[in-house]
Amino acid sequence: MKHLPVQKRTLTLFAILAPLLALFIYVALRSGPLAPIPVTLVTVENKSISPALFGIGTVEARYTYKIGPTYAGRVKRVDVQVGDQVKAGQLLGEMDPVDLDERIQAQYAALNRARAQLNEAQARKSYAQTQARRYEQLLKARSTSEELVVTKQQELLVAKAVLTAAREELSRVDAEAAALDEGAGPD
Structure with a gap:
């Protein structure tokens, strides 16, 4: 059997690694996770x-409310700070209406458009009512079919529904314009 010759490099490497391994084991047993726990x-x-009574925590409000502006814009000023006591109806701040004038003009244009639609719906209802009466008279004289009379009565019902919708739209747009005027306030 032949012995392998041990080289000088291998001995040097072993001489360095053996003490490092011993030091690692010593540290692990004395101060690492395997170290004994001191008992008093x-x-x-x-x-x-x-x-x-002792505790760490936070004090929270009993009631919280979400507040917000009634119209779009930038915050101009804030009259209260965090933690201040406020009362119902108290002014908390002021908004700077950036595009309020344009919105008011657009709302009045929408109001005029709704009025025009109402006038158109009234005219269509009046025309449909006249046509329905005319075709009923033609049916009595046997100059038209009953189907055409029913069609004209249906057109009258549709015209009445369109008129009702136009009135509701006008009242909605009018309420929005009033709210914008109220929100603008005197400057």
Whole structure:
């Protein structure tokens, strides 16, 4: 059997790694996760316990409310700070209406458009009513079919529904214009 010759380099490497491995094992057993846990011994005494209140936490409000502006714009000023007590109806800040004038003009244009639609719906209803009466008279004279009379009555019902919708749209747009005027306030 032949012995392998040990080279000088291998011996040097072994001489360096062996102490490092021993040091690693020593540190792991003394101060690492395998180290013994120190135990403190105390004698038991009989004492009365006084109650104490201690805690870490936050104080929260009982009620919270979400607030916001009634129209779009930038915040001009804020009159209250975090933690201030406020009352119902108190002014918290002021908004700077950036595009309020343009919105008011657009709302009045929408109001005029709704009025025009109402006038158109009234005219269509009047025309449909006249046509329905005319075709009923033609049916009595046997100059038209009953189907055409029913069609004209249906057109009258549609015209009445369109008129009702136009009135509702006008009242909605009018309410929005009034709200914008109220929101603008005197400057």
